[in-house]
Amino acid sequence: MKATWEKIEKNLGVLEVEVDADRVSAALDKAFNKVVKKATVPGFRKGKVPRPIFEARYGVESLYQDAIDILLPEVYSEAVEQTDIFPVDRPEVDVEQFGKGQAFKFKAKVTVKPEVKLGDYKGIEVAAENVEVTEEEVAQELERLQQRHAELVVIDEETAQNGDTVVIDFDGSVDGVPFEGGKSERYSLELGSNTFIPGFEEQVVGLATGDFKDVTVTFPEAYHAEELAGKEAVFKVKVHEIKRKQLPELDDEFAKDVSEFDTLEEYKEDLKKQLADRKSKENEAARESYLVDRVGEKAEIEIPAAMVQGEVQNMVRDFDNRLRTQGMNLEMFLGFSGQTLPELQEQMQGDAEKRVRNNLVLEQIAKEENIEVTEDELNAELNTMAEAYKRTPEEIRNILAANGSLGSMREEVLLRKTIQFLLENAKEVPADQLKPSADAAEEVKEEAAEEK
Incomplete structure (x- = not known):
């Protein structure tokens, strides 16, 4: 098989493929074995019509479309791998030649993953970690607990x-x-x-x-x-x-009722540690999100609409799954909210585009810095999942491999490693000296305009 790729504009190109006649013949054989089961010819039972009789009655051309349907997905995948492209949408296929004893020739217009021109991604300023817990925060947590036990x-x-x-x-x-x-x-x-x-x-x-x-x-x-x-x-x-x-009184009895501690002071000290741990995780997530957004804003990418729409569909599906865990579904939500599905998808458009942009940028940084996922790291992820779902790592691996999600898990681990690389190479500054991201700055402008 021969395959060539030529870029014609932005993220669009033409994949030209030629498949030898032997594979065409094999595809025609498979097509005949499929259609002969339903073919009706006087004097023969269904499925028992000889090939020459079938072709004489219906013509070999009657097998062409089925043969193309059998052969095209297979050779298209091979051509994509051979030319090292990454399609992000269905191809527009134009069959130029297909026939018995002939090579199969086709061209496919393909939208591919865009090129990413990175901006600065090392030394990006990020807020210094701050996990100090104030007495006021402890008091607010105690008040929340009072409300819960009221x-x-x-x-x-x-x-x-x-x-x-x-x-x-x-x-x-x-x-x-x-x-x-x-x-x-x-x-x-x-x-x-x-x-x-x-x-x-x-x-x-x-x-x-x-x-x-x-x-x-x-x-x-x-x-x-x-x-x-x-x-x-x-x-x-x-x-x-x-x-x-x-509200219950904030005293030692309250501490005994809601915790394993005998005194309120002991409980407050433990709350302080819990709040510090929570704050650390929240700060880390916020730092990561800010850093990824800043690096994404500095990159130059022309994102294909198909990638954004694909991400919108993923977001809608995830939203529906979350609703189902709450005893609802997407159809019910749309009914209660008075929204239509296109309106919901439109709302998700901006976030979807940002997700696609940021993921493309992180992938490119991983390539530039030769960041890879080792088998030990993949196994550690499988072990974590196995523990969470009370299964063995081998069972988890087999399940993911069966539904095609093993590669996605590897990509997720790679993205996390890349974000960690960015954090390790970032410059920490006090939070009040940090410049807002473009998204955050735009939100501030909109809020100021609304107040006016």
Whole structure:
């Protein structure tokens, strides 16, 4: 097989391939074995028609398309490997010659991974690590724990406030007509949680136990139930109970209840260590993200639209998977949010482009610096996964190899190694002296414009 590659513009080129006649003949044989099972010829059972009889009746040309479908994916992959290109989209194939006893010739327009012209990637300024935990941060964590362990106590003499949980009956109608889902009895609603239609909870604030009130609200224009979208509704509300959080005292007893420590001071010291560890991980993630963004901004790349669209599809699929872990799915989310799939994809476009850019830049840096993944590093990753999923490393390797994900895992390890290389070669400066990335600077401009 002969294969040549010629770049014609930007990330587009032509792959020209010629396959010898012997492989064409073998593909025609496979095509015949496939179609003869369904061929009908008087005097012969299906699947038993001799090849000469079949070709005389239907013509050898009737096998060409099936033979091309069999041969093309195989030789295209070989040609890609032979010419050392990296396609990022489906090729546009033009068959120039195919026939019995002839070579198979075709040209394919192929969009390939773009060239990356790196800017500076060593000595990039990054915020110095800061894991100091203040007393104020410890106090905030204790307050959060107080809230988590608070008890709801019935309030009889006071009116409802934000943060209270009210037990209510409500019965909603539009133009005097009740609607589905608009009625409930003894429903527990936390005021200020923004779980009800905008304006509803605010009108319940100030009511006392036993009070009745007509609450008037307007459904959002993008409400998931189209028959209610933008409509004004009236809810007849009755307050049965008002419950307020009662925070536990911050003392030694509290420490014993929520931890393994006997005193509050011991628990505070442990909290300080936990917060420092959390802060260290958050800082490291933020430093990595900032550094990768800065290096990406300095590079010159013309990213094919197909790569961005492919990443958008990956992001949509990941989003759907996350929703499913929460008992929802993408279709339900779109219904509740009033968005369409194209609108969601449009929202993801910017992040998708940045991801593609940054990954291409990291790959190029890895090539420039000869950063590679060793078998020991790959095995360490497999061991980590095996421990997490309670399987053996061999089982994990076989599963990944079977679904074609082993290469992706190697790429992920390579990207992490490359980011670590950038951190090791970065210049640490105090956080207040750090220049914002282009994305962060743009966000600051937009916020300032909104305030004006």
